[in-house]
Amino acid sequence: MVARSSVPQLPAVHRTEVDGIPAFWNTQPGRLSASLIFGVGTAHETFLETGVTHLVEHLAMHPLRTSRYDNGSATEMLHTSFEVTSGAATVSDHLRRICTSLSQLDTGPLVTERGALVAEERASDGLGVTTWLPSSIWFGNQSFGLAGNVQVAPVRATAEQIRAWGARWFHRGNAALVLSGPPPADLWLPLPEGPPRQPPSFGPFELPTPAQTVIPNGVVACALVGWTAEMACAVGVLISRLTDRLRQLDGLDCEIGFDQQRIDEHRTVLGFGADVPDKHAGKVVEAIRAELHGLGENGPTPQELAADREGLAVQLGEGEFAQYCAFDEALSALTGWTSAAKHQNQILDGLDASEVAAAARELAGKLVLCAPLGHVPEDLPELPGSPLPPTSGRELKRALIGSTVPRGFRIVVGDEGVSAFYGNSTVPVAVVRYDDAAGVGIEHTDGRLPILHLFGRHGGLITVRPGDWRGGRDLVRELRARFDPAVCFDAPDAMRQFEQS
Numbered sequence: 001m002v003a004r005s006s007v008p009q010l011p012a013v014h015r016t017e018v019d020g021i022p023a024f025w026n027t028q029p030g031r032l033s034a035s036l037i038f039g040v041g042t043a044h045e046t047f048l049e050t051g052v053t054h055l056v057e058h059l060a061m062h063p064l065r066t067s068r069y070d071n072g073s074a075t076e077m078l079h080t081s082f083e084v085t086s087g088a089a090t091v092s093d094h095l096r097r098i099c100t101s102l103s104q105l106d107t108g109p110l111v112t113e114r115g116a117l118v119a120e121e122r123a124s125d126g127l128g129v130t131t132w133l134p135s136s137i138w139f140g141n142q143s144f145g146l147a148g149n150v151q152v153a154p155v156r157a158t159a160e161q162i163r164a165w166g167a168r169w170f171h172r173g174n175a176a177l178v179l180s181g182p183p184p185a186d187l188w189l190p191l192p193e194g195p196p197r198q199p200p201s202f203g204p205f206e207l208p209t210p211a212q213t214v215i216p217n218g219v220v221a222c223a224l225v226g227w228t229a230e231m232a233c234a235v236g237v238l239i240s241r242l243t244d245r246l247r248q249l250d251g252l253d254c255e256i257g258f259d260q261q262r263i264d265e266h267r268t269v270l271g272f273g274a275d276v277p278d279k280h281a282g283k284v285v286e287a288i289r290a291e292l293h294g295l296g297e298n299g300p301t302p303q304e305l306a307a308d309r310e311g312l313a314v315q316l317g318e319g320e321f322a323q324y325c326a327f328d329e330a331l332s333a334l335t336g337w338t339s340a341a342k343h344q345n346q347i348l349d350g351l352d353a354s355e356v357a358a359a360a361r362e363l364a365g366k367l368v369l370c371a372p373l374g375h376v377p378e379d380l381p382e383l384p385g386s387p388l389p390p391t392s393g394r395e396l397k398r399a400l401i402g403s404t405v406p407r408g409f410r411i412v413v414g415d416e417g418v419s420a421f422y423g424n425s426t427v428p429v430a431v432v433r434y435d436d437a438a439g440v441g442i443e444h445t446d447g448r449l450p451i452l453h454l455f456g457r458h459g460g461l462i463t464v465r466p467g468d469w470r471g472g473r474d475l476v477r478e479l480r481a482r483f484d485p486a487v488c489f490d491a492p493d494a495m496r497q498f499e500q501s
Contacts, residue, residue: 011322024326025179033180039334040169047438051151058113088184107159130271134222138204140459141438176330211383212376219284220273227268229346230359281375299357386431390419430460441491
């Protein structure tokens with residue numbers, strides 16, 4: 001363990017209140033930066049509401065957009081923020097105006113902002129697989145599982161629904177302020193009153209792990225684990241070892257991507273992996289399992305522990321890290337979750353190698369390995385595409401001519417819903433029950449019967465194109481009659497796949 005006297009200290013974060021809103025700040029040189037944060041994001045939405053928070057954000061910013069000073073806004077999984085950087089007077093005026101805009105949300109520019117969101121989505125490459133895949137495995141098409149989901153609200157939400165969402169979430173009871181210096185004396189935040197809000201309460205699925213599942217390309221390892229300082233260290237050491245090992249693999253110079261999403265006070269879903277050609281996928285899977293096993297058996301080396309600590313210590317004097325600490329305290333105030341400072345102080349104090357090894361063993365026991373067909377480990381059980389049991393019914397045969405579904409793909413349709421399978425496997429790729437539908441996207445094409453995109457709350461997507469199946473036209477008519485019209489919507493451009501049905 002490191003002597004306490006030599007332990008570096010985290011940047012100081014000051015706390016005060018502005019108009020009853022908690023404000024967190026540290027002293028940074030230069031212009032004043034501010035971020036007004038609200039505890040609402042994509043994870044608070046339902047599938048059919050996806051993008052409604054983003055719409056409120058855009059509408060609120062509509063009258064404030066200017067190039068005269070730095071400003072912006074963003075919607076994330078757990079929060080929405082409005083940022084500004086300038087002189088103190090300009091910052092105060094901008095924050096006052098954004099509060100007024102939120103309090104009196106003008107939906108007049110709704111058509112314009114709908115178009116802006118659609119254009120953003122069309123131009124975006126989307127979230128990386130290590131970001132959206134872990135959450136979708138444990139949350140399906142709801143809450144945190146909506147990461148990377150096609151936004152439905154821009155084509156569906158009414159002005160009244162958008163205003164109601166803004167009133168529900170954008171008020172002083174659900175707000176916090178982050179500043180790079182003391183709050184200006186004249187700062188005024190005219191937000192309406194409202195009750196304290198909490199993070200999403202929807203829990204993850206109980207899934208049998210360790211397991212494997214097939215993805216089209218690349219290799220991704222996913223897990224739902226306790227988020228501790230030791231787990232963070234174990235993941236960091238593992239990724240470092242994998243990077244060094246894979247760079248020696250036939251000259252394969254690949255980056256290991258990593259992301260994690262905290263889902264409650266103590267747990268996170270995480271993913272790490274590499275975008276590699278199929279010919280290397282098996283070796284990457286083997287490397288992940290071997291390095292994780294070794295880390296669990298023997299723990300990190302003293303040098304690896306020192307590097308983990310040093311990696312944090314060198315950031316302590318950086319202005320961006322100080323701002324992150326203030327932001328982290330603000331998000332802690334909004335969620336009620338412990339801030340990252342506790343874990344960071346543990347790392348600076350020095351971690352125990354045996355506890356890091358225990359974290360690695362926990363990670364190995366909860367891992368889902370995802371790789372292309374033929375490259376998943378055969379000794380691990382296959383993870384179902386849904387925690388729901390498959391529905392029974394009649395199996396449809398693939399159309400002899402014009403089908404776009406791959407050979408071996410099959411669907412079963414019955415009185416409870418639709419299940420999809422691949423090959424001879426009895427483990428479903430996806431299950432969408434009529435009473436568990438998150439949404440049904442209707443893709444109109446050539447004026448004949450539409451294509452249906454079926455999303456289940458417990459995860460999965462089954463696309464039903466009439467021309468893909470024998471009796472496909474009757475199937476589409478049957479499904480449209482069985483699904484509640486309230487969950488149906490016109491498929492946005494980002495969801496559309498075909499020109500003809």
